[in-house]
Amino acid sequence: MTRARSRLPILAAMACGVVMVGWQVDAEPTKATMPDIGKLVHYTTVTRGEVTEHIMTTREAIEAVKAGKPVPNGTHFALIDYREGKVFRYFIMEKGAGWGEDYDKNRRTGDWQFQWFKPDGTINAAENTARCQSCHSSRADREFLYTFNDIRRFEFE
Numbered sequence: 001m002t003r004a005r006s007r008l009p010i011l012a013a014m015a016c017g018v019v020m021v022g023w024q025v026d027a028e029p030t031k032a033t034m035p036d037i038g039k040l041v042h043y044t045t046v047t048r049g050e051v052t053e054h055i056m057t058t059r060e061a062i063e064a065v066k067a068g069k070p071v072p073n074g075t076h077f078a079l080i081d082y083r084e085g086k087v088f089r090y091f092i093m094e095k096g097a098g099w100g101e102d103y104d105k106n107r108r109t110g111d112w113q114f115q116w117f118k119p120d121g122t123i124n125a126a127e128n129t130a131r132c133q134s135c136h137s138s139r140a141d142r143e144f145l146y147t148f149n150d151i152r153r154f155e156f157e
């Protein structure tokens with residue numbers, strides 16, 4: 001079976017509140033780990049209907065973006081998706097030296113890897129993080145980050 005034919009078009013309301021066409025997938029561990037959320041700086045909030053997203057990263061990453069430098073290896077970004085006041089899921093990006101080499105060039109998002117963690121810290125077995133990479137790849141010129149400009153505007157207290 002060809003790769004194209006194995007992609008069953010299934011419609012699902014997916015990541016970040018966007019409805020898009022996905023494909024059938026299996027559980028997929030990546031190198032991205034759950035960060036210590038308490039150590040991250042909450043630099044912006046995105047609200048969409050019932051969903052509130054707190055977006056955060058390290059102070060070092062914010063300083064690097066503001067200085068026009070690459071985000072350091074070891075950096076986590078976290079998008080905490082709250083619904084009805086409770087954590088619904090954690091979307092995590094983490095960057096590591098050489099991590100891009102785990103993927104072929106078509107899929108690679110620099111040295112970033114992605115993961116969807118449930119509130120209990122386990123990964124979402126139904127997700128294929130190629131989807132995360134595919135969408136974030138449109139931000140290749142901004143470190144694969146959608147909220148790059150929010151970081152540049154953010155002022156430390």
Ligand code: HEC
Binds near residue numbers: 077092116136147
């Ligand atoms: C259809 C496009 C799309 C897909 C798929 C997607 N994202 Fe995003 N992501 C966004 C957008 C847009 C934002 C900015 C916040 C917002 O508007 O909700 C974002 C923000 C983020 C952020 C905060 C840093 C940043 O880029 O601003 C993280 C972390 C993140 N996504 C992780 C993930 C993970 C993990 C997955 C897969 C499980 C994923 N995303 C799938 C579009 C996407």
